[in-house]
Amino acid sequence: MANSSQSILNNVLKGIGGRIKQLSNKDNKKAGLTWLNIKRLKHLPYNSPHTHSLNGKTVHFNNGPELLHSLKEIFVEEVYRISFKTSSPYIIDCGANIGLAVLYLKQAYPAAKVVAFEPDPTNFAFLKKNIGGAGFSNVDLRNEAVWKEDTVVQFKDDATLSSRIDSSGTPSGGGTIDVKATRLKTLLQSHVDFLKVDIEGAEYEVLKDCGDSLRNVDYLFLEYHGYFNKINELTELLQLVTDNGFAYYIREAAAVYPTPFHRETKPLYDIQLNISCFRKPS
Numbered sequence: 001m002a003n004s005s006q007s008i009l010n011n012v013l014k015g016i017g018g019r020i021k022q023l024s025n026k027d028n029k030k031a032g033l034t035w036l037n038i039k040r041l042k043h044l045p046y047n048s049p050h051t052h053s054l055n056g057k058t059v060h061f062n063n064g065p066e067l068l069h070s071l072k073e074i075f076v077e078e079v080y081r082i083s084f085k086t087s088s089p090y091i092i093d094c095g096a097n098i099g100l101a102v103l104y105l106k107q108a109y110p111a112a113k114v115v116a117f118e119p120d121p122t123n124f125a126f127l128k129k130n131i132g133g134a135g136f137s138n139v140d141l142r143n144e145a146v147w148k149e150d151t152v153v154q155f156k157d158d159a160t161l162s163s164r165i166d167s168s169g170t171p172s173g174g175g176t177i178d179v180k181a182t183r184l185k186t187l188l189q190s191h192v193d194f195l196k197v198d199i200e201g202a203e204y205e206v207l208k209d210c211g212d213s214l215r216n217v218d219y220l221f222l223e224y225h226g227y228f229n230k231i232n233e234l235t236e237l238l239q240l241v242t243d244n245g246f247a248y249y250i251r252e253a254a255a256v257y258p259t260p261f262h263r264e265t266k267p268l269y270d271i272q273l274n275i276s277c278f279r280k281p282s
Contacts, residue, residue: 025076027076028072028076030055030075030076030078031054031071031072031074031075031076032052032053032054032055032071032075033068033071033072033076037052038068040064041064041065041067041068042064042065042068043064044063044064046062046063046064047062047063048062049061049062050062050064052067052071054071054075054103055107057103057130058130059098059100059103059130060098060126060129060130061098061126062122062126067098067100070097070100071100074100074101074104075100075104078104079221079274079276080101080104080105080108080194080196080221081108082193082194082219084109084193084194084218085193085218086193087109087111088109088111088112088113089109089112089113089193089194090112090113090191090192090193090194091105091109091112091113091114091115091192091193091194091195091196092114092115092117092184092187092192092194092195092196093105093114093115093116093117093196094117094146094184094195094196094197094198094199094206095117095118095146095196095197095198095199095200095223096116096117096118096123096127096141097118097120097123097127097198098123098126098127098130099116099118099126099127099130099131100130101196102114102116102127102130102131102136102139103130103131105194106131106136106139111138112138113138113139114138114139114140115140115142115187116131116139116140116141116142117142117144117145117146117182118141118142118143119143119144119145119155119179119180119181120155121143121177124141124143127141128141142182143179143180144179144180144181144182145179145180145181145182145199145202146181146182146183146184146197146199146202146206147181147182147183147184147202147205147206148183148184148185148205148206148208148209149181149183149209150181150182150183150186151181152178152179152180152181153178153179153181154176154177154178155176155177155178155179156176183209184197184206184207184209184210185209185210185211185213188210188213188214188216188217189213189216190216191216191218192216192217192218193217193218193219194217194218194219194220194221195214195217195219195220195221196220196221197220197221197222197223198221198222198223200225201225201226201269203222203223203224203225203237204226204230204233204236204237207222207237207240208236208237208240211240212243212244214240214241214244214246215244215245217244218278218279219276219277219278220241220246220276220277220278221274221275221276221277222237222241222274222275222277223253223272223273223274223275224237224253224271224272224273224275225268225269225271225272226269226270226271226272226273227269227270227271228270228271231271234271234273237275238275241275241277245279245280246277246278246279246280247277247278247279247280247281248275248276248277248278249275249276249278250273250274250275250276251273251274252272252273252274253272253273253274254272256269256270256271256272257270
């Protein structure tokens with residue numbers, strides 16, 4: 001019995017030690033994360049202004065858990081780390097949110113030219129604070145959506161990572177605002193080193209419209225948001241990038257259903273995937 005108790009205690013201590021080691025991982029320092037401020041970000045009140053120190057920059061935000069997720073994905077895991085053929089890549093960021101991807105890309109590639117689209121007015125205000133005053137050159141911040149035509153679209157301005165174009169037909173005023181939209185295909189008529197598309201469910205319509213203009217893009221990052229009853233959209237998108245000369249790597253962006261065969265809740269999306277597209281190896 002004593003040996004059994006000692007074994008249980010050792011396993012508990014081992015688990016605690018592993019957790020502490022994970023939280024103090026030196027890679028977290030790249031995101032300005034310590035055990036203490038990880039705990040802080042997880043429990044900050046939502047929808048009130050806060051700041052976080054990141055590589056000498058002050059990041060303004062209003063959602064701690066979302067910031068923590070993005071910091072780990074962008075600065076710790078470095079999902080946008082790319083070996084460009086040029087020191088001054090041309091980058092289009094569709095769905096810039098509060099600007100963490102722009103901040104990472106400009107710190108990693110200081111001579112990059114970046115065009116960043118963010119239609120949500122609250123997120124855009126944080127984007128301007130985080131990037132506009134950061135001393136970066138060649139950054140064009142646009143309070144616009146990207147879409148399949150130049151128009152005005154109805155937009156659900158949640159002030160979160162889930163802010164999105166509303167395709168439900170809800171009249172303006174029913175939880176939506178009108179925002180200017182720019183046709184992405186128009187921007188892809190010349191060479192683009194990196195195209196990031198994270199537009200909360202609008203990616204199918206937008207990229208389908210781009211068609212073979214995607215051949216002008218070297219690297220494409222697509223966050224796909226989909227539904228089981230529209231699984232054909234994912235199939236078509238994968239075929240589209242393949243037809244345009246890309247290979248791709250897929251991983252889950254969010255664990256929507258921890259038990260996929262037993263789904264009790266109904267989240268906003270059934271599927272969230274990070275799809276990293278790059279030119280097929282020779």
